[in-house]
Amino acid sequence: MTTVCSTRVATAPPVKRLPKVLSTTPVPAPTQVPGGITLPSKKSARLAALTVAAVCSAASAVALTSPAHADSVRIHDIQGTTRISPYAGQKVADVPGIVTATRTYGSSRGFWLQDPTPDDNPATSEGVFVFTSSTPKVAVGDSVTVSGTVSEYVPGGASTGNQSVTEITKPTVTTVSTGNAVPAPVVIDAKSVPGEYTPAGDPTADNSINGLTLDPSTYALDYYESLEGMNVQVADARVVTATDPYSELWVTVKPRENRTRRGGTLYASYDDQNTGRLQIQSLGATADFPAANVGDTLTGTTTGPLDFNQFGGYTLVASRLGTLKSGGLERETTRKQSRGELAVATYNVENLDPSDKTFDAHAAAIVNNLQSPDIVSLEEIQDNDGATDDGVVDASTTVTKLIDAIVAAGGPTYDWRSINPANDQDGGEPGGNIRQVFLFNPERVSFVDRAGGDSTTAVGVTKVHGKAQLTASPGRVDPANDAWKSSRKPLAGEFVFRSRTVFVIANHLNSKGGDQALTSQHQPVVRSSEIQRHAQATLVNAFVKSILDVQKNADVVALGDMNDFDFSDTTKILQGDGELWSAIQSLPRSERYTYDYQGNQQVLDQILVSPSIRRGCDLDYDSVHINSEFHDQISDHDPQVLRFRP
Numbered sequence: 001m002t003t004v005c006s007t008r009v010a011t012a013p014p015v016k017r018l019p020k021v022l023s024t025t026p027v028p029a030p031t032q033v034p035g036g037i038t039l040p041s042k043k044s045a046r047l048a049a050l051t052v053a054a055v056c057s058a059a060s061a062v063a064l065t066s067p068a069h070a071d072s073v074r075i076h077d078i079q080g081t082t083r084i085s086p087y088a089g090q091k092v093a094d095v096p097g098i099v100t101a102t103r104t105y106g107s108s109r110g111f112w113l114q115d116p117t118p119d120d121n122p123a124t125s126e127g128v129f130v131f132t133s134s135t136p137k138v139a140v141g142d143s144v145t146v147s148g149t150v151s152e153y154v155p156g157g158a159s160t161g162n163q164s165v166t167e168i169t170k171p172t173v174t175t176v177s178t179g180n181a182v183p184a185p186v187v188i189d190a191k192s193v194p195g196e197y198t199p200a201g202d203p204t205a206d207n208s209i210n211g212l213t214l215d216p217s218t219y220a221l222d223y224y225e226s227l228e229g230m231n232v233q234v235a236d237a238r239v240v241t242a243t244d245p246y247s248e249l250w251v252t253v254k255p256r257e258n259r260t261r262r263g264g265t266l267y268a269s270y271d272d273q274n275t276g277r278l279q280i281q282s283l284g285a286t287a288d289f290p291a292a293n294v295g296d297t298l299t300g301t302t303t304g305p306l307d308f309n310q311f312g313g314y315t316l317v318a319s320r321l322g323t324l325k326s327g328g329l330e331r332e333t334t335r336k337q338s339r340g341e342l343a344v345a346t347y348n349v350e351n352l353d354p355s356d357k358t359f360d361a362h363a364a365a366i367v368n369n370l371q372s373p374d375i376v377s378l379e380e381i382q383d384n385d386g387a388t389d390d391g392v393v394d395a396s397t398t399v400t401k402l403i404d405a406i407v408a409a410g411g412p413t414y415d416w417r418s419i420n421p422a423n424d425q426d427g428g429e430p431g432g433n434i435r436q437v438f439l440f441n442p443e444r445v446s447f448v449d450r451a452g453g454d455s456t457t458a459v460g461v462t463k464v465h466g467k468a469q470l471t472a473s474p475g476r477v478d479p480a481n482d483a484w485k486s487s488r489k490p491l492a493g494e495f496v497f498r499s500r501t502v503f504v505i506a507n508h509l510n511s512k513g514g515d516q517a518l519t520s521q522h523q524p525v526v527r528s529s530e531i532q533r534h535a536q537a538t539l540v541n542a543f544v545k546s547i548l549d550v551q552k553n554a555d556v557v558a559l560g561d562m563n564d565f566d567f568s569d570t571t572k573i574l575q576g577d578g579e580l581w582s583a584i585q586s587l588p589r590s591e592r593y594t595y596d597y598q599g600n601q602q603v604l605d606q607i608l609v610s611p612s613i614r615r616g617c618d619l620d621y622d623s624v625h626i627n628s629e630f631h632d633q634i635s636d637h638d639p640q641v642l643r644f645r646p
């Protein structure tokens with residue numbers, strides 16, 4: 001019956017985020033980001049969706065008679081009992097309500113309207129967003145009637161698989177009275193949010209939950225949807241993702257749900273989604289947004305309408321923010337390795353190029369917080385001119401600048417090895433040519449140089465005097481394989497520590513870009529990025545196996561940004577038939593995370609070891625939390641350190 005506009009929305013490419021624009025500043029479009037890439041702004045994405053709303057209106061025109069009138073259509077009728085309005089694409093007239101909040105900045109300007117006289121059905125929301133495009137002329141507390149077209153707007157575009165937001169567009173607003181009381185907020189807390197995350201989608205509708213009747217007492221996503229557009233409130237909420245550059249943070253309304261030692265919420269299983277996570281944005285000035293770390297608390301009440309966006313789904317856009325109380329979280333420092341221990345680390349330095357201002361901070365982190373590991377696998381080292389796309393692939397300026405900064409910070413004089421990628425073939429930020437680099441402390445560990453490794457030659461394994469050797473060191477693992485298309489090829493190197501050979505493979509597997517969000521309309525969600533990542537993990541495991549086939553007791557470390565969870569199939573494939581073991585599993589569960597995304601603390605960075613290292617029983621693992629929980633982070637990843645006796 002109902003035309004679902006979302007399925008016809010023109011594809012909007014994923015939007016590289018830009019900091020929220022101050023309310024007084026007009027939004028430019030298209031938007032230029034540092035590095036010279038032109039990306040679609042939120043505004044252009046919004047226009048694409050609206051164009052389609054118009055198409056939908058035309059498509060469903062046969063079903064229309066005359067505009068529905070106030071005595072018959074109220075907001076709960078528009079919202080209905082499913083995610084998609086029964087009035088989608090239709091005109092409605094004289095819908096009454098009280099203005100609860102206004103959004104006066106950015107590309108989604110408008111106001112939230114709420115019916116002060118709710119129906120008795122908890123599944124039907126009593127609030128709705130009215131999209132005015134320009135700054136709305138109404139004020140909070142105005143009693144108004146709105147005529148316009150009901151639209152299901154899909155933030156990010158339909159290709160994302162995101163849910164939609166029910167809106168009234170192209171509105172005509174009539175003010176009835178001003179200064180009215182705003183309907184009291186619905187309190188969202190540990191008791192009100194159900195423990196189950198989502199129903200399974202309809203298998204006859206591509207597993208979409210859009211057409212299912214909402215069950216807000218059973219499913220968290222249904223509960224939040226039943227409050228879409230309504231005035232809501234959280235109280236004394238603990239921060240579980242720090243404030244980001246776009247002036248947003250995440251809290252939990254379930255303080256005990258998978259709580260980690262330092263105050264976050266652990267993501268430990270696809271089958272155990274964290275239902276208490278909620279994103280917080282503000283309708284006020286960016287300058288007033290709190291700079292929060294994990295473990296801090298927004299004390300008192302935080303109140304505003306419940307919105308939905310492509311940057312995290314359900315979001316409380318606060319008209320009133322609680323007061324930030326610090327949890328006192330401090331950056332961690334690992335212990336120094338002993339003389340007989342080899343310390344191997346992985347650290348994703350987030351698109352480091354010579355123009356960055358973070359060199360001294362990264363150096364201090366490596367020297368102080370990581371205690372100068374003997375080998376550091378760096379991920380996301382960019383070439384000498386960063387995102388400038390001019391054929392430069394050499395990264396010696398970038399690496400030397402970091403090495404010099406480490407010396408200046410009181411650390412060792414690291415040496416380094418890497419292999420330049422072929423220009424623009426390894427994905428990441430366009431023009432940046434990110435690659436993995438080995439730093440190593442030559443006073444402690446030596447590198448075995450064996451010629452022949454380059455961007456396109458596959459490193460092999462040979463047997464010499466009964467022991468495994470790499471045919472090239474450094475060398476890249478199967479670089480021509482399709483699995484590495486537009487992705488970073490693993491870097492393998494042969495090291496010697498106290499006469500013992502250690503093979504190290506530095507990885508940066510395919511990212512999760514393109515996966516459907518946890519709040520997708522498709523349940524279970526599709527994680528399309530796994531296809532390439534699984535193929536990559538298969539190759540990494542096969543390469544390690546080729547070493548162990550030659551020398552069963554070889555010490556092999558495969559580490560890096562694996563871009564997948566400790567419980568993922570990627571990790572299972574990497575581990576294979578016991579060739580590798582992800583050493584983060586030696587930590588207590590509540591300390592197993594390296595990244596913090598949308599309220600979920602999770603593992604992306606891993607150090608996997610061969611059986612001889614695992615069986616040594618003297619391995620010591622540390623996820624050193626210096627970044628992921630902090631608003632003033634120098635990378636989005638926490639570095640990992642493994643100490644063992646080869």
Ligand SMILES: [Ca+2]
Pocket residue numbers: 079082083084085164165166228
């Ligand atoms: Ca809705």
Ligand SMILES: [Ca+2]
Pocket residue numbers: 076118119120121122123124125126
């Ligand atoms: Ca209702």
Ligand SMILES: [Ca+2]
Pocket residue numbers: 083163164165166225228308
């Ligand atoms: Ca919705």
Ligand SMILES: [Ca+2]
Pocket residue numbers: 383384385386387388389390391392431432433
């Ligand atoms: Ca470049």
